[in-house]
Amino acid sequence: MSEDLDVRRQRTLLELARSAIRRHLGAEKTRTAAPADPVLDELRGAFVTLEVDGQLRGCIGYPLPYKPLAQTIQAVAVSAASQDYRFEPLRLEELDRLKIEISILSLPRPVRSPEEVEVGRHGIIISKGPHKGLLLPQVPGEYGWDRETYLRHGCLKAGLGENEWKKGAKIEVFTAQVFSE
Numbered sequence: 001m002s003e004d005l006d007v008r009r010q011r012t013l014l015e016l017a018r019s020a021i022r023r024h025l026g027a028e029k030t031r032t033a034a035p036a037d038p039v040l041d042e043l044r045g046a047f048v049t050l051e052v053d054g055q056l057r058g059c060i061g062y063p064l065p066y067k068p069l070a071q072t073i074q075a076v077a078v079s080a081a082s083q084d085y086r087f088e089p090l091r092l093e094e095l096d097r098l099k100i101e102i103s104i105l106s107l108p109r110p111v112r113s114p115e116e117v118e119v120g121r122h123g124i125i126i127s128k129g130p131h132k133g134l135l136l137p138q139v140p141g142e143y144g145w146d147r148e149t150y151l152r153h154g155c156l157k158a159g160l161g162e163n164e165w166k167k168g169a170k171i172e173v174f175t176a177q178v179f180s181e
Contacts, residue, residue, distance in 0.1 A: 009039060010179045016070055017048055017077035017100050024078045025092045034070030044069040045105035047136060048077045052094045058084035063134055101180035103136050108172040114165060119147050122173035126154035126165060133158030137176050
């Protein structure tokens with residue numbers, strides 16, 4: 001990550017995410033443009049997580065820098081609301097109860113040993129062959145997982161056996177700046 005975002009930029013990204021979802025659902029007609037800001041124009045990986053009434057309703061993102069950050073947030077917010085295969089698309093009547101969380105990611109780096117994974121600090125990417133799974137750093141804290149449980153769930157998310165992290169699966173870690181409404 002080039003730098004953590006200040007509160008003003010966090011608010012801007014949260015507003016862009018909400019506006020993109022509102023527009024997608026037909027509650028807004030015009031697209032909210034991102035302000036000119038060199039930090040929001042940087043290529044950065046990010047995820048948008050959506051909850052309604054405290055229940056997960058979508059989480060999608062780009063783990064690697066792909067687009068300028070402001071554009072990434074708008075795109076993945078709409079995807080989280082409409083394309084997360086685990087959930088029905090978000091409905092217009094849920095907007096008032098929607099909470100948006102954004103995670104701005106550092107670049108992933110491989111670890112030499114699973115002991116390097118710091119629960120609560122690191123997100124993980126587990127991969128082996130064509131299989132790949134990502135869990136954000138806040139996930140193990142939400143479920144009370146220790147390192148081994150976290151790595152097992154990373155394997156399951158990748159579509160691997162739960163112990164593949166012990167059998168040669170590649171483990172990468174990243175950090176995230178996480179903020180929400």
